[in-house]
Amino acid sequence: MAFPFINSIISWFLKKRKHQVELFLKYPIDVQNEVLLKLINTAKNTEFGKQYDFSAIISYEDFSSKVPIQKYESIEPSIERCRKGEQNIFWPTQIRWFAKSSGTTNAKSKFIPVSDEAIENCHFKAGKDMLCLYINNNEDAQLFTGKGLRLGGSSAVYEDNNSYFGDLSAIIIENMPFWADFSSAPKQEVALMSEWETKMEAIINETIHENITSLAGVPSWMLVLLNKVLEKTGKENILEVWPNLEVYFHGGVNFSPYIDQYKKLIPKKDFRYYEIYNASEGFFAIQDRNNSDELLLMLDYGIFYEFIPMSEYDGENSTAIPLSEVTTDVNYALVITTNAGLWRYLIGDTIKFTSIDPYRIKITGRTKHYINVFGEELIIENAEEGLKAACEKTNASIKDYTVGPIFMNDTAQGAHEWIIEFDKAPDNLDFFTELLDNYLKNCNSDYEAKRYNNMTLSMPKVHKARKGLFYDWLKVKGKLGGQHKVPRLSNKREFIEELLNL
Template identity: 80%
Template sequence: MALPIVNSIISWFLKKRIHQIGLFLKYPTDVQEELLLRLTHTARKTEFGTEFQFSSIKNYKDFTDFVPIQKYESVEPLIERCRKGEQNLFWPTHITWFAKSSGTTNAKSKFIPVSDEALEYCHMKAGKDMLCLFINNNEETLLFTGKALRLGGSSDIYEDNNSYFGDLSAIITENLPFWADYSSAPSQEVSLMAEWETKMEAIIDETIHENITSLVGVPSWMLVLLNRVLERTGKDNILEVWPNLEVYFHGGVNFNPYREQYKKLIPKKDFQYYEIYNASEGFFAIQDINLSKELLLMLDYGIFYEFIPMKKYKGENSKTIPLSEVKKDIDYALIITTNSGLWRYLIGDTIRFTSLEPYRIKITGRTKHYINVFGEELNIENVEDALKLACEKTNATIDDYTVGPIFMKDKNSGGHEWIIEFSKKPENMSYFTELLDNALKSINSDYEAKRYNSMALAMPKIHVAKKGLFYNWLKKKDKLGGQHKVPRLSNSRAFVEELLAL
């Protein structure tokens, strides 16, 4: 009887947070305005705060007048000084942790400051809220009678001049309270193993005999782990290994390409999927309703939000709007100001509001991850909606893909070159290509216009990748695990060329 009692106590404790969430649901604009003034007041005596007159900021207009929009390159000199030991540069409390960026698109790594305030009141708080919202929607849950399987990224932590850097998941693991090992798996020791493939085997060793009730991690890498669990155990599906699984908390990449594969791996009608939206820079949104594809924007994590309509996007020279002025069904670039000292920081993500009461969003892509070589303005959402349709009509499933341009040459039209790794290949690739092309035309009028008579854009060219191509490519780049991901769309041929060479 001990486990059900513990489950009830933890559930009761977490649900107390619902009343606080209700506060920012009721007064979203007030909560955000108060937060902005609190952040600028806190940092007014820092070097950044002095330079940009934080002491004179009385409202949002002052903030936008005095403080320019920042990209990483703008703040990198201050961050590098902080990494070498200087303090009170952009945030007043001592910063020793830096989350190293883990994307595949930039050769040069970014080091995102992570303050103690951000760890406690953003990242850790969000982890509790993720559970709180799930429990609030699922009163009969027995989540805490078992353990959560957490699959983090690369877990090397490096020291440099008394500062530490590594993957965000490693930083969070290093700072988890001692009791976290009792409620999650693998152990902290295994979570912090450096070599990815060795760590995968150690995770399986530690977890196949545990009562795992929830999964947490990036869909692409969790899929690799779950398939290896089945190989090791000889079972037909994951429920034969962990029969009490209730929910998978996922984020980092679009879940749609993986959804059908997960349904086969976890054949349980009432199994729940909960999406989260987090990054090295902060934790932003959490799915708050069962079976929803919308995420509740969390407004009390020490992050102030601004937005740039993508139709007026000019990078750092863009005009922003606050939360109170956003509208539904418009793509916005996200700007954040955080309790780690990022000020008006252009994170590079694009989102769309699906609801304004409360503020719920959908992630639509990246400001850089699109193809617009020929004026087609093709974004991630267009591509994944079209792929889903083509897969449904051909009974195909996809593991990974990337798309790059074919540049015009002489009198030849340009085009898009696709490399797709199928877990289940369509019987007729020509038909699949035709379906994909027609779906893109119906979704995106700019693409349709450029495809007219193949004058600017020819029919898509699709290569069927050999099994494991993308995994081996990331392995070659030492980018296995965690938040490392395959770039989906690019205006360059660099990724396509590298993959074709393999």
């Protein structure tokens, strides 16, 4: 059988990239400066490059003083012109692809430009690196004796004025070389189906008889797929369906609330979980060690990084710092400049460095995705760690959740209202709520101060959601699919009210 031979050849080929990774590990700042100057030089004759005098920029200091920090709303008019066919606005090569992204908080769609350079030198390169790092850490890996099951977004690609838009995953699939179809499942026509539930059924029918060795996708949606696989096959666990499964590459949402359910579904002691950090705007970081919860920031994908300490965050008026000035354990908003023509773009994510030699990070949340109605500064990292601690002590597990404020009135203090869909509910919800509240007080001094003697914030109010509530809510909103996420924390009651009504 040729499979082991093919596995060896592909593994050898992927391992070669490790030497380039070692180069940016050794000279991170040099590599980043080189990326910045190359981007500026490439785009100096674009409309944007002329407006901000790129020809005169020879250092990071020049760049940060001449070019403003920008949110999507600021660049939307330029993107719309590009979508209508104008070129050389913010990037010199033709941009035909736009990744449609609603993010998690904003109902309005964003159209993120995706250049050929970004597809090739960022997204494809990162896909290879993900495999390279995994294979270098696991000499006995047999990934290429079977297929990888990828669960992407739900939309097909649509044409508009000779430009194309859709989920990033659909754009990647459309641009994949023909041979990639041989090593992955489902096949292209199924992967690009737009109706999510029909597509899910088609994926299951195609893959249950394949030798699947790896999984890739967002944890919440992959969980739906795996449970449906067990339903369809009548098996007890996923290894009875795919005995050679060895790794799950996941990203998009925090994995902590899902890990126990995955361990039940895939009861294999040495099964590997590898986290990735990618978005419509680019591919940023990859877990580079087994059993780690830190991600290596990838510095040679044509993306230049800057960071705004969240303690000083003021949107587009913020002052950013380069990689050379970051420190560990500070919450930063991420600012990117990319080979698709995003210049000092505020992506909306927050990260924290766990190490600066090499530069490893953890994703901590969103700049919009926190609750600060009462000055409590509650971020996703606090919420997810609190849920994890409460689950461990009550032997519970969580499928989905969201949190919003209960506003103060004349007779009552404010509070946080949680809707949690449990995979396994705690025996005593009040005890669970108390554990969650205590953890949040311990890890967040602002929250603790507002909870002191119930002066500003009362005890959290926790609802146990019915089974399938979040799935039904996303379905009603037309947001079923691999790239749509449940908003976790909000300063408004909009999501809470909609869910309570359902």
